[in-house]
Amino acid sequence: MTSAELSTRDRIVNAxxxxxxxxxxxxxxxxxxxxxxxxxxxxxxxxxxxxxELIAAYLQQREQPNLARFRRWYAEAxxxxxxxxxxxxxxxxxxxxRPSWRGCxxxxxxxxxxxxxxxxxxxxxxxxxxxxxxxxxxxxAAEGLxxxxxxxxxxxxxxxxxxxVVLLNRDPAxxxxxxxxxxxxxxxxxxxx
Amino acid sequence: MTSAELSTRDRIVNAxxxxxxxxxxxxxxxxxxxxxxxxxxxxxxxxxxxxxELIAAYLQQREQPNLARFRRWYAEAxxxxxxxxxxxxxxxxxxxxRPSWRGCxxxxxxxxxxxxxxxxxxxxxxxxxxxxxxxxxxxxAAEGLxxxxxxxxxxxxxxxxxxxVVLLNRDPAxxxxxxxxxxxxxxxxxxxx
DNA sequence: TTGATCACACTCACTAGTCGGTATACATGG
DNA sequence: CCATGTATACCGACTAGTGAGTGTGATCAA
Numbered sequence: 001m002t003s004a005e006l007s008t009r010d011r012i013v014n015a016x017x018x019x020x021x022x023x024x025x026x027x028x029x030x031x032x033x034x035x036x037x038x039x040x041x042x043x044x045x046x047x048x049x050x051x052x053e054l055i056a057a058y059l060q061q062r063e064q065p066n067l068a069r070f071r072r073w074y075a076e077a078x079x080x081x082x083x084x085x086x087x088x089x090x091x092x093x094x095x096x097x098r099p100s101w102r103g104c105x106x107x108x109x110x111x112x113x114x115x116x117x118x119x120x121x122x123x124x125x126x127x128x129x130x131x132x133x134x135x136x137x138x139x140x141a142a143e144g145l146x147x148x149x150x151x152x153x154x155x156x157x158x159x160x161x162x163x164x165v166v167l168l169n170r171d172p173a174x175x176x177x178x179x180x181x182x183x184x185x186x187x188x189x190x191x192x193x
Numbered sequence: 194m195t196s197a198e199l200s201t202r203d204r205i206v207n208a209x210x211x212x213x214x215x216x217x218x219x220x221x222x223x224x225x226x227x228x229x230x231x232x233x234x235x236x237x238x239x240x241x242x243x244x245x246e247l248i249a250a251y252l253q254q255r256e257q258p259n260l261a262r263f264r265r266w267y268a269e270a271x272x273x274x275x276x277x278x279x280x281x282x283x284x285x286x287x288x289x290x291r292p293s294w295r296g297c298x299x300x301x302x303x304x305x306x307x308x309x310x311x312x313x314x315x316x317x318x319x320x321x322x323x324x325x326x327x328x329x330x331x332x333x334a335a336e337g338l339x340x341x342x343x344x345x346x347x348x349x350x351x352x353x354x355x356x357x358v359v360l361l362n363r364d365p366a367x368x369x370x371x372x373x374x375x376x377x378x379x380x381x382x383x384x385x386x
Numbered sequence: 387t388t389g390a391t392c393a394c395a396c397t398c399a400c401t402a403g404t405c406g407g408t409a410t411a412c413a414t415g416g
Numbered sequence: 417c418c419a420t421g422t423a424t425a426c427c428g429a430c431t432a433g434t435g436a437g438t439g440t441g442a443t444c445a446a
Contacts, residue, residue: 008426039427040426041427042427043425043427046424047425
């Protein structure tokens with residue numbers, strides 16, 4: 001509290017993050033975000049010109065930590081590329097068991113704002129997934145696998161599919177199944193040259 | 194207009210379907226649905242006791258036609274199981290190019306209502322995906338593939354992942370990539386016994 | 387008479403966004 | 417060394433409109 005004071009802006013974004021992720025973007029009012037941040041709405045509108053801008057800030061804040069978490073899971077896992085890839089899914093399955101888990105913030109935002117394809121928040125989501133895919137491609141390329149870009153894309157699809165399905169049915173076993181599929185695909189990928 | 198008269202209830206559900214799918218559930222008001230159906234709000238509330246009930250009816254209406262469409266795509270495709278499975282993804286890629294395409298209604302509803310896990314609409318979505326998975330499993334089993342249930346689950350995850358990702362980045366190439374992954378998995382599955 | 391529909395006013399809570407004003411900080415000029 | 421200006425950060429109260437859902441009474445067809 002005393003040492004790690006957050007700026008007002010950061011407190012607002014944190015409040016927005018909690019509420020938007022927990023309840024959904026359209027389900028949460030600007031008033032609710034302001035109240036949670038311990039700030040008046042007027043102050044919120046001093047830092048953000050609109051709710052849309054706040055939504056974008058919410059996703060932007062999640063981008064880096066998210067990527068870092070996946071990288072860590074990958075790095076800390078034992079075994080080869082296939083095992084490490086599968087380990088990412090296993091960690092995700094564990095995360096999905098937490099009651100506060102609500103799937104992937106980027107995917108859910110895209111679903112909620114499906115009628116606004118050019119929304120800044122969606123662009124952030126697109127960039128995030130692209131970064132993700134590129135990172136996987138780099139991992140696979142480093143291991144000398146053939147067609148790392150295609151493989152990375154397929155793994156990302158499995159990952160996002162698991163996110164979507166588990167959000168629907170709340171059964172983390174689907175994360176494991178997706179991880180097994182990724183394992184199979186990576187294992188089956190021929191080493192190049 | 195004259196011969197194919199729809200019941201008032203059906204007109205309401207159709208209007209809800211168009212609007213909920215096109216704009217999102219929380220983005221569409223009951224008033225808007227009533228107006229689109231050419232009905233007063235009072236009449237809408239004569240047929241449905243709440244918006245939640247209307248949401249459930251919207252998904253229930255989509256369930257059967259959806260399944261039938263996928264079955265048709267599968268049946269009409271040439272080649273073996275793997276080719277037929279991939280064909281489903283290819284047809285989906287084509288569908289995703291239509292400007293009115295907004296992904297999977299069931300997945301998007303789950304994303305929007307992520308804070309209400311027991312919502313009737315979500316239960317309908319869960320049942321729908323389960324039916325889907327069972328149908329794929331039956332196809333794979335009929336072909337004598339080993340572990341058809343696991344394979345079906347992985348294909349469904351790829352399908353839903355493609356739905357989610359393409360809704361985000363609007364690039365149908367991801368559908369094709371998912372189809373290729375499904376093809377690889379099915380091809381690689383050993384015949385049993 | 388009964389089931390289905392309309393008209394339309396109404397409640398009450400909530401929504402995004404705004405108006406006008408205040409407290410503090412920090413610099414500049416006299 | 418103090419007064420004044422200017423910018424930053426903040427707030428309470430407000431507007432104008434929308435949300436889901438209801439009350440009531442009329443109409444119309446089987």
